Amino acid sequence: MKKFIVKLSNKQKHLFNQELLAGHVEHLKHLTEIGVLQTCGPCDDGSAILILKADNIEQARSYVEADPFSSVDYYQNREISEFFEATMENNFWLTK
Numbered sequence: 001m002k003k004f005i006v007k008l009s010n011k012q013k014h015l016f017n018q019e020l021l022a023g024h025v026e027h028l029k030h031l032t033e034i035g036v037l038q039t040c041g042p043c044d045d046g047s048a049i050l051i052l053k054a055d056n057i058e059q060a061r062s063y064v065e066a067d068p069f070s071s072v073d074y075y076q077n078r079e080i081s082e083f084f085e086a087t088m089e090n091n092f093w094l095t096k
Helices: 018-033 057-065
Strands: 002-011 037-042 048-054 075-083
Touching: 002 057, 018 037, 048 057, 057 075
Parallel strands: none
Antiparallel strands: 002 048, 002 075, 037 048
16 A cells, blocks of 8 residues: 555635534545554644555545535645655665
């Protein structure tokens, strides 16, 4: 499984309501239950971040687009990039 960072930005605050938020939270719970969502949360600049596990970027995109926030374009910008985690196991990507 690969990891992807999703950066959500350009929030359209006028679209927000409690029903939309409830649908978004249910979507996040579902992604967590199936082992896709690693972490998520808002940033101090009004954007938000998700880290997802997926086989490929198309699958990651499908998870993002299935979110009720995406269906109404609450965050107009949804950038997805593959993330290569640096760990002790891969020697923090140090090449020899």
